[in-house]
Amino acid sequence: MNLLENIRISFRALAANKLRSGLTMLGIIIGVAAVVALMAIGRGATRSVTSQVEGLGSNLVSVSSARNLRQAGAGAQSTPLHYSDYQAIAQGTNNVNGISPTYQTSAQVLYGNKQSQFSITGVTPDFAEVQAYTVDQGRFITNGDNAAESRVVVLGSQAATDLFSGLNPMGRDITIDGINFTVVGVLEAKGSTGFFSTDDVILIPLGTGYSRLFGGRALENGKRTLSSIALSASDPNAVDAVISQVEYILRREHGLTLRDTLPFNVSSQSQALSTLTSITTTLTAFLGAIAGISLFVGGIGIMNIMLVSVRERTREIGLRKAVGARRSVILMQFLVETITLSLVGGILGILLGAAIAGAVTLTGLITTYVSLDVILYSFFFAALVGLFFGIYPAYQAASLRPIEALRYE
């Protein structure tokens, strides 16, 4: 009595009652299809979030002052980044493509009779590369601008539209907090990436900012301060190394030991990404779990039918035992039957689920992603459901006493 013969007997028994077998399987088919389709949708959502965040500039490491939460309220004092920190970082890190120190403030911007409050950012030439901006018209801020403390300005595409409403801004003068700046460039639109718009920036040379615009706000004990420093690592794998180099340099520059809490945030895009990914992953798992419940219900359906089937075939079981079938053989026969039901149901469910996912993709709402691991998990989970819910009916069948089973009417 080998497995192959057992499978043959099971198929015959299942084929004998096609409608019933089909309906029983339907529970598993729907359950597995729901798991596969929902997981595909969830994975698709995760992927689209990931690619959006990566569009912000991958390999990005940003450094900023940490708010001191413990002292919050009572004159919360955060340790500012110094311009000298930037210089130290620029010297002490490797595997870095660009370092962009920035100082950000808000100011009154005036063109003609149009006046409004804008966020002004003092930058160096690396800003464009690190933040993945490209110049649409004119040029970007140069090292020369910084050194000469030139009064030039580069506008984000949205800021240009807001200020000049269609006029070509190139070469025109705008007034920032009463100081005249000449527009030398306009950036290409990046589009709003998720939560914040990146096209309403107004960029001036950092050096010009310190000497003419920021004034005392940008000084701490006579030292120039920065709002943030952004670095782009040469390789995604170098990001972690860059972070630890930067942290080391900041501790050294500010006289901190390893035991002190670093008063700066040094974080990578991938960390922000992992936070977002963990949210979508949790949602996906949640959807999968709900679908799993329907798979479980399908399993109960199988068990129910198998119990009825064992009852119906009591005489058959009695006869098989009377002609020499051992307990284990009967157990296997019924177990193979339930596992066959659940596995065939599982395969059909995977196909149906993939088809549903494909249909969702076609609607254009979301690009679903059917991954192999989900297919394998569903397959094994379906088999497990068959095994779990098959054991009790099979055990009942195997435990029948032949003499009573034969007399069963």
Next chain:
Amino acid sequence: MIEIENVTKIYKMGQSVVHALDGINLHIGAGEMAAVMGPSGSGKSTLMAILGCLDIPTEGVYRLEGEPVEKLNENQLAQVRSRKVGFVFQQFNLLPRTSALENVMLPLLYDGVHGKARTEKAKAALETVGLADRMNHRPNQLSGGEQQRVAIARALVNDPTILLADEPTGNLDTKTGEEIIGLFQKLHEEKGQTVVYVTHDVFIARHTQRIIRLVDGKIKSDERVAHPLAAGTPRPEEAIEMQPN
């Protein structure tokens, strides 16, 4: 061959206790053909179940070919059933939607006989019962007599030590019933099978060599049949049929 000593079988049905068999002693030799008779509830079927190792006695000893059966575990009993016992039931108990050949192969399947040997043995058994031309028919394509002959072939296929028949003609008309007893006689004469045959019908019982009568779980009489009837003997008009109750 079959030795039963002081066998008692007690069933508990709710509160009441039923002594289905009450201290039975019985010896049946190799190659004997015996009939067991008795009214309903006399313990015939219980006796057959114990002889066929479908059940074990509550008390007493049953030796089949010298082997004490009551000491065997479930799997060992299954093996004894598959190798030493051939059972024929009143309701033929064939598997539906399964060909005669495959029905006959069933005991071989559970005894681990594979491939060609299995098919050949099953075909030979079907030939013995005269159904060689019907082996691919399913039970619902066969007459009652043919179905019972398939069941007999199934009982024979593993060359069992004993052939037990529990009212095999009970569901058949008298003519077909006589054909079946004739078949058992043939098996007994040609193959030397030991046959134990339960029946209500005295006329059928007189085709065997020995008639054992059970009443209330005890053996009431155990007689030799001086001249067993040959198959095909016309049933006398005055033959008394022993009706159940």
